[in-house]
Amino acid sequence: MAAKQTHSTALGNRENSACENLSQKSAERIKKLRRQKVDIKKLSNELLNSNLTALSQAITLVESQSNRHEDSVKKLIENCLPHAGNSVRIGITGVPGVGKSTFIESFGMHLISQGHKVAVLAVDPSSSISGGSILGDKTRMEKLVQSPHSYIRPTASGTSLGGVSRKTRESIALCEAAGFDIILIETVGVGQSETLVHSMTDFFLLLKLAGAGDELQGIKRGIIEMADAIVINKADGNNIDQAKSAKLEFNRALQLYPPKSNDWKPKVLLASGLKHQGIDKIWELIERFVKQTKSNQSFDDNRALQAKYWLTQSIEENLKKDFYSHSEIKIALKKELLKIDQKKTTAFEAAENLLKLYKKTKL
C-alpha cells in the first residue's frame, strides 16, 4: 500500500474529494448544532424510539469537545444507559488493503438478512483531525449504507487515546439504546487501536490475506493473541490454495498459545467479502461463541472486567497526566534522567525524588 493510504479506514478516506465536501458540510452542521440549545429529554426519547437522526445528533454531542455540552452529555448518557448493553460487540481489524470495507458490507448485509440491526463504528486514534468526525467514503458499502437496518458512523477522532475510547464506548451505548443489536467496531491495524477496540468488544476478529509475505508484515505483536477468530479474506479464485495453506499455518501458530480464560479456542476461517463466501460461517461461529460464553458466565464477566478496566484506565491516565504535566516535575524529570545516564542515580532513587517534589508542591 502507498503511504498516503495508511490513514484511510473502511469508513473514511481523507484522500477522497467527495469526502472532503461531506466533511465540510458536516462541520457546518456540527457548528450549527453546537450553537443550539439541545433539548436532551426530547433527544433521548427520539433516540430510544430508534430515530436515526436523533442518534446521529446524540453521537455528535458525545464527540463534541465543548465544555458547554458536558452536562447535556451526562444527562443524555444517563437516560440511555439503562437501555444499553443488549448487543454483540464485534471488533474487526486488519492492515490496509485486507478488504475491511468490502468484508463489512458483506458481513453486515448477511446479519441484516438474519433479522439483526447493525451499527458500524470506526476507531482511528492515529487521526489527528480535531473537532468532530470525518464523514467518509462509503462507496464500498453501498448496500449497507442504504439499508434501513444499519447505521454507519465514521471515525471518532481525538487527540488522546483516552478521549477516543470514551467517545467510542459512549457511542456504543447510544447505538444499543437506539435498538442496534450488533455493533461492529472497525479499526485500522496500526498503533494501539487494536488493544483499545479489543477492550471494548465481546468478540475480536482479525482479517488477514494469504501469501505475498503478508505473514511477515504488519502484524503488531500481540494481535494474534487477542483474536477470537482469524479470517483469511479474499479466499477466492486463484487465491484458494494459498489461503488454505495460510489457514494451516495460523492454526499451527494458535496452538502455541494456552487456552483463553473463557475456554474459547480461536478459529481460522476462509472468506471472500467480495464473493460473499464463508460469511455465514463466520456469523455461525460468533453465535456459537456468544452461546458458549454466556452459558459459562464469561460473556458478562468480560463486560464487567472491561468496565473496571476503563474505570482504572481513566483514573490512572489522569493521575499520570497530572504528574507529568506539572511544570516543576517537567524540569526535575529531565535532570533526573541526565543523572541516570551519568550513573549518578538509579531509576528508583530518581522516582523517589520526583515523588517527594510532587507531594511538596501539592501541599
Add this chain to the structure above:
Amino acid sequence: MAAKQTHSTALGNRENSACENLSQKSAERIKKLRRQKVDIKKLSNELLNSNLTALSQAITLVESQSNRHEDSVKKLIENCLPHAGNSVRIGITGVPGVGKSTFIESFGMHLISQGHKVAVLAVDPSSSISGGSILGDKTRMEKLVQSPHSYIRPTASGTSLGGVSRKTRESIALCEAAGFDIILIETVGVGQSETLVHSMTDFFLLLKLAGAGDELQGIKRGIIEMADAIVINKADGNNIDQAKSAKLEFNRALQLYPPKSNDWKPKVLLASGLKHQGIDKIWELIERFVKQTKSNQSFDDNRALQAKYWLTQSIEENLKKDFYSHSEIKIALKKELLKIDQKKTTAFEAAENLLKLYKKTKL
C-alpha cells in the same frame, strides 16, 4: 510436575529440609547484620575489590526492608554505580521441569571456561516469604557453586513486584561492580516475572522441552515474543527427533512475528544441559547478538529505555498506590463500581467523580 514444586526455582526449593536449615542460619545472620552499624565506605571498597563476602553483605543490605538502612543502601549504590553496567545480562526462563538448574550449571561452567565471571540471580515474585532471601538447594549446580569465578544468589523475595524489581536491579549493579561480566537472571515461568526479567536484561532466553504436549502448556501469552532465543533443552538420546521437529515448529511460529526494533531475529537452538551439548553454540549466538546490537546502538538504547521504564514504572506504581490506598477513595470506589453494575453511570463518569474527591481530600 507436582503442585508443591511449582514454587521451586533453580536456586531454591523450599521443600528441602537442608534448605530450611540454611534459611534459619541465614535469617539469624541477617538479623545480626541488621543490628550492626555498617561501615559503608569499607564495604564498598571490599566489594569493588571483588570480595564475595562483601558482595553478599551488600546484597543483603539492599534486600533489607528496614528503613534504618535506607541511607546506607543509598550510599552503597552511589559508590558502586560508576563501576556497574559492564556486563551482559541474560534472562533465563522456562516452566518447572524444563531443566533450568542443570542448564545454568552447564552454561555457567562453559562461560567460566571462556574466561568470564558469572553471577546468577533468581527472581520469584510469587514467593511470599518475607524478610530476607532464601538460601536454597544448589545440588544441581555443584560445580558452579564451587567455582571461584561464580557467585550464586538465590531468590529475592518481596511482597510487591516493584520491590522485587528494585532489589534485583540493584543486586545486578552490585554484582557488576564486584567484577562479574555475565549476569544470569533466572525466573520460573509463572506470573509476571518474565516481563520483569525481560525488562532488566539484554538477552532473553526461553527454555523449552520437545513433545509431550509441552507446546500447548504453560507458555504465558507473550513470552515467545519476548524471547531472543528459544532453546529446546534435553535434546539428547531418544529425544533428538522430537526436539528437531519442535525446533521446526518454533521457527515457523517465530516467522509470524514482525522483526524486533533491534533487527535481531530470534533463533531456535537445541541443547542438553545434562550432556553439555549445544551449550557453546548458545554462547556464540549471544556473543553475535551483543556484537550486532552494540554496533547498531540498540544495546545501549535498550538499557537507556529500561532505565526510563523503571523510572516511570516506579513513579506510576506510587501514584496508584497513593490513590487506591486512600481510605475515602476505597469507599467511594466500591460505590461507583456498584453504580456501573446497575447501569447508572459509565466508567468514565465514575472515574471523574473519584478524581474530584481525591483532589478535594488532598487540599
